[in-house]
Amino acid sequence: MSVSGVLFSVGVCVCDLLIFFPQALYTDAAGLRTAFAEHWAHVASALAGEPAVLAHDLLNEPWPGDTNRPNFTFPNIIQVERSLILPFYRAIAAAIRKVDRRHIIAYEPVRT
Numbered sequence: 825m826s827v828s829g830v831l832f833s834v835g836v837c838v839c840d841l842l843i844f845f846p847q848a849l850y851t852d853a854a855g856l857r858t859a860f861a862e863h864w865a866h867v868a869s870a871l872a873g874e875p876a877v878l879a880h881d882l883l884n885e886p887w888p889g890d891t892n893r894p895n896f897t898f899p900n901i902i903q904v905e906r907s908l909i910l911p912f913y914r915a916i917a918a919a920i921r922k923v924d925r926r927h928i929i930a931y932e933p934v935r936t
Contacts, residue, residue: 846887850908861919869923879928
């Protein structure tokens with residue numbers, strides 16, 4: 825296989841991972857959202873008394889989920905936010921609030 829063939833194969837693999845990862849994160853596939861919430865609880869606990877922290881920004885520029893499907897059309901963003909991303913944010917915020925009730929919890933919509 826040529827170098828360009830190897831790079832293409834690696835690129836396809838990385839692209840697939842980047843497409844499927846958000847869906848797994850939002851839906852807790854393989855416990856991914858749970859692990860992410862535990863991570864945020866750990867970070868929030870460590871920073872709970874820190875006056876220099878303004879907010880916890882949960883996820884930068886969220887992707888709308890699994891778009892690697894046959895006959896894909898870009899999803900209705902409002903529905904994606906309500907059905908996938910909002911429940912995800914609520915789960916992460918609940919984990920943070922168990923250890924830090926002081927700091928702001930910031931989140932971004934899909935449309936950034």
